[in-house]
Amino acid sequence: MEIERTAAALQIAVGRLVRRLRQTHVPGELTLTEASVLSRLDQEGATTPGELANLDRVKPQAMGVTLQALEQRGLVSRAPDPGDGRRVLMAITGEGRRLLTDRRSLKTHALAVAIGRLTDDERAALAQATHLLDRLTDEL
Numbered sequence: 701m702e703i704e705r706t707a708a709a710l711q712i713a714v715g716r717l718v719r720r721l722r723q724t725h726v727p728g729e730l731t732l733t734e735a736s737v738l739s740r741l742d743q744e745g746a747t748t749p750g751e752l753a754n755l756d757r758v759k760p761q762a763m764g765v766t767l768q769a770l771e772q773r774g775l776v777s778r779a780p781d782p783g784d785g786r787r788v789l790m791a792i793t794g795e796g797r798r799l800l801t802d803r804r805s806l807k808t809h810a811l812a813v814a815i816g817r818l819t820d821d822e823r824a825a826l827a828q829a830t831h832l833l834d835r836l837t838d839e840l
Contacts, residue, residue: 714833724806730799733758733766738775738796746791748781775799 721732730738736756741747753763767790770776775796781787792800815823 721807721811724810729806731766733762734770734775735800737763737766737770738792738800741776741790741792742797742800746779746789748787749790752790770796 718732733756737752740752740755749763749767750760752767753760756763758766767776767778771778773795775793776790777793778788778790781789815826818826
């Protein structure tokens with residue numbers, strides 16, 4: 701039962717956090733999905749649209765829409781796969797990387813301010829929890 705209580709509490713807490721982050725969305729900023737795709741391409745390198753869809757657990761058509769929007773903004777590029785000319789590889793562009801590394805979005809700033817109000821011990825626990833949340837996400 702303890703695991704189920706933890707699961708329920710985590711679902712509520714994460715849901716509240718996501719809703720608050722969505723409330724701070726500014727038109728023209730990256731959506732959560734776009735930011736996820738750019739981050740993945742930045743960290744893991746060029747990959748196919750199908751693989752991106754699998755990794756983010758979305759339909760290929762939905763990933764296609766996301767990639768098209770990012771490509772139109774010059775944040776990703778597409779090129780033929782050198783190993784298989786029938787496939788396309790998506791990669792982050794310099795502009796996409798700059799946006800990821802240089803911009804201080806409203807969401808990031810709001811989170812940073814809130815995290816700054818925590819104690820040193822709470823910030824350390826939160827930093828550790830982010831790694832666990834990533835692992836947990838991979839397990840779902």
